[in-house]
Amino acid sequence: MNPLYVIFTLCIFTAVILSAWFLSNHLFSVFGKRKSRLDRIFDPVDNLLFKLGGVDPKKEMTWKEYFLNLLILNVFQAALAFVILNFQLYLPLNPQGFPDVRWDLALNTVMSIASNTNLQHYAGESTLSYLSQMMGITFLQFTSAASGLSAAVAIFRGFSGKYGGIGNFYSDFVRSLTRVLIPLSLVASVVLVGLGVPQSLNGYLLVKTVEGSSQMLQIGPVASMTSIMQIGTNGGGYFGANSAYPFENPSPISNWFEIFLMMLIPTSVPFLFGKMVGNRKEGSTVLISAYAIYAMNLIAAFAVVTTLGQGMEVRFGAFSSVFWTVTTTAFTTGSVNASLYAFNQIVITAAFLGMMIQSVPGGVGVGTMYMIMYIVITIFIVGLMAGRTPEYLGAKITPRDVKLALIAFLQHPVLILIPTAIAFSTGAAAAAGAGNNPEGFITIFYEFTSAAANNGSDFLGTAGNTAFFNISTAAVMWLGRFIPIALMLSISGSMSSRIRNPSPGLHTDNLTFAAILVVSILLLAVLTFFPFLVIGPVLAYLEGHVNGF
């Protein structure tokens, strides 16, 4: 491994963690109890929105109310986007005159974006109108990230036990948008435009090249989408080639800036968790555990020979392509800057691990939520060895918590494995070009892993635009998104009123616990997925597919 890689990686980590720490202070004033000077600017905006929506942002919600409001709002927004995509030909801002999107692709697309997955079975530049891109895709990218962040802070409030409940969904949702996502995206968009990413509502440009031939330049409102797709760990790009396309990611500088953006909020949320539960070390423990596994994935990916494979961008080079791929799966963003076919199978295994674990550090909000799920399971299994009923943050873990956390954990392999098996037995896999061999298996297995983990990167791409994959992945994405949120909100709801022991025996705010948590998470991931990784990427590696297949 090149020592420069290590130094560069450490620099990126430092920059991200420092910025995330500063951002967490702001997040704490948005969601915690702290007042902020910015309130004077934002409060009137928020209050206007609450008045328009007719909601009382101060009303404390039960976990069921919180979840139902979150779900209904998401369904409503997705339905709206569905209508726009389905009738884009008759709607304004379609200078290219793209036809309406077929219903199953439209369904898959809106459910994909609304679940923060952004699995794209379409090439945006040749399918969607500007209105669809902005009102269908970019709008949902904001709301889905806001939903994830809201669910996470509600869960933190319950686990903290200091807020007398889990809060109000509409308050969290609106604040996520107005005080976090929109301001951050504005800044990021401006920077991206400065780095050469187009932002335009004019039609595509036909230009003469130096050689004298002509070329169609596909432009559009790209910068605004690229910023939120990274900041909100959505991953759905303007173009089919995503951030491998020069207009979405023009230079190495924009490349690292986009990596920085996708790491920012997920790194910040564990700090927020620590602040909300009243012990910053609890948050650091979560972050250290997540980064430890993320770093392991990076090391594994760089340990094998890293050469420029077919499908990588020469602009970025092998190092930043591998770094991006491991990061985009670890943070369940799903944006790509190179074709997955280009990578060594060890890199693919590392990518799989990121999506199987979902919390290293995972997507906006939900990454830390999954980490709490792992903590509940781990504390229950190993904590008994301390000779006490296991406690987390002073609250005893009840049989019901164990049950719900376990369902949240098991839904993931079920949502991945059963649809993969169905895809192969119904011939749907073959129809999408996946053969009955390790390569074919990896393609389909990756598709559903990415869908269930709400990641969005995939091998299939537009080949996945079949009725089977559009509908099945849509279902997997929504179940994989909302079941865990519901279950974790439910645990959190019952935690919020539980009596706390101020001096618990088992301390969860230290490096030792982080080490145990890391081992436990890896063990749980291996226990559920080991045989499938073996017959997929491991076998492909052993068979000699060193650089892609």
Place this chain on the structure above:
Amino acid sequence: MDSSVKGGNVTGRLAETGGPLSAGYLGIVKESLVRLSPRRLLSNPVMLAVELSFFLTLILSIFPGLIPKVTTPSEQPFYMVVAVILFVTVWFSTLSDSIAEAQIRATASSLRKIEQEVTAIKLDKDRNPSEVSSKDLRKGDIIMIRKGDHIPIDCEVLEGIGMVDESLVTGESDLVQKAPTDSLIGGSILRSDTLIAMVSANPGETYLSRLIAIVESSKRPKTPNETAISILLLGLTIGFTIIVAVLLWFSVILHLGVDLSVLLALYVCLLPTTIGALLPAIGISGINRMSSRGIIAKSGKAIEAAGDTDTLLLDKTGTITYGNRTAVAYIPIGGHTEREVGEAAFLSSWNDDTPEGRSIIDLSFTKGYFPREFASIDRAEAMEFSAATRMSSVKLEDADEFVLPKGGKGILQRRRMRRKYIRPDTGDEIDISKGAPDAIRESVPECPSGYDDMASEISASGDTAMAVAVGTEIVGFIRLRDRVKSGIRAKIEDVEIMGITPVMITGDQELTARKIGSEVGIDRIVSQAKPETKMLLVTEEQKGGKIVSMLGDGTNDAPALAVADVGLAMASGTMAAKEAANLVDLESSPGKIIDVVMMGKQLLMTRGAVTTFSIANDLAKYFAIVPVMFSSLPDLQRINILGLSPHVAVLAALIFNAIIIPLLIPLAMRGARFRPRSTMSIFLRNAMIYGFGGILLPFAGIEAIGILLNLIPGGIV
């Protein structure tokens, strides 16, 4: 202190009855086979899944080519071996259950020996006696108990006062005085006088037999963590079932060449069979460890709550100190002599049969303070004893405050005691009283100078001051000293190391209490406690998120016992206390509350250790089986780090999986050993042993078994 449990009374009796496994090894084996019935395994999903896998492989051993693509006829011998190992795996599980059940039955029958069948004297309506067996007594029958008789059954005294030896039942060696309305426990022995009593329970429904029935009952309550582990095991079973089913499916459609029997072997290896097999036995053994020390848990929750204890309320008297304070000195005051004090103390204590009273008489005799008025005591007594009870021989002020101490307790309630004598020379009546310094001061018109200073000086040195007054004049103090129990300091240290806060409760003065507290290392002291103090303390601690354990015996304690997370009642205590508590100590040994906490911790620890170990084991089993299970993927041989051939690898993993169960039965039965340390260091130590050890050990174990299997001449199947 090591967690290994020191022998108590009941344990001693256990040894006499011929060891814990009196059911006989044959009986245990027989029962373990009966338990193999799938219907009895319904409550244990892990073992049920193993048994179903066994049935499948059994069918394969008979019809080896039954299912095309995933079975091969030539593999028949291999199928048979797999079937045998799976069968043995389930049997090891039922065997551990049966051993634990046999143990607890042995404990119950040894407890039951306390309440043996005896001949009782029953009185009919006209009080005519007849001899009947205690079995034939019914509630409401009137019986007569003579000196030296065993009390045949639980009953309530109607007439007479007698001294009863309850040591067989409660372990308390002091005789207890029983008067009308007091209850008698079946199995204790009447040492003096004759009593008439009414039977209060039918045979088999006595308090003791109800308690023993809880121990024996198969419907022992599940503890919350046991429920949570069952949920975890069910979840893992469902998860692994799906994983293995999908793997089978992929194997067929992608032509990976997996044999069904190998897949079933992988399935069984992955299932948490170790904890699944031992979970019931661990619970039963935990209850057995408590029962064999005479502690009966009325609810499963209490056992675990004991391990969770944050705050431990300890009565000073009886738990920390022996409770029988002895007089060690007389301190005169206001110009009186030591002799005056000694003689007055002697007179005031003549009829005081509490340990303190006896120790005062002893001290006066030793010092030679033998009062002249002693002669009149006889007369006075003769006169006074003509009354119906001994109680009336003591003239008391505010009599409703006075409770005759039982077994050396009750100091709290007694404030002052007074006697009257006739002076032999002058014929004047004298009035001698002794009691707490403030009570005595209230009863005299004026108080000598230095009285309060002396009283607090005695208290400050950790002793108890008792003032003595002759007539209306205070003559001095008796210095009473309580002895701290041997070994209590070390026990309290253990408790504190484990993060539990001990709180000492006493009716003593603040200064006395502090002195004793600092002597044994307790910082939190509640002095001058009133009966309701305990209850307030319990609820206050619980509001702060603490789990509170306490001990009690009086009716006063009942409300607190009911609210406390762990309420341990003494069998010698009142019925109200025993009903309110969730644990009852048949031996009535107050210091045992600390052992109960340790036993609770040990039970939780054992469950956690075996669960972690069981799940950690899976990694090695994956690495043993997965690389060799796909016969059409020879490339996977490169990750076969154990280097075993397919059949050997599968069998070695299966054998390891089965054999670890009986190897861990002793751990399940005696509980995980631990030394008192902070919760975090106990946790880390166990995490290293059972967690990391659980990951590494099976690699070595499977490899070793594999090497042994390769030694079999002609190779294994």
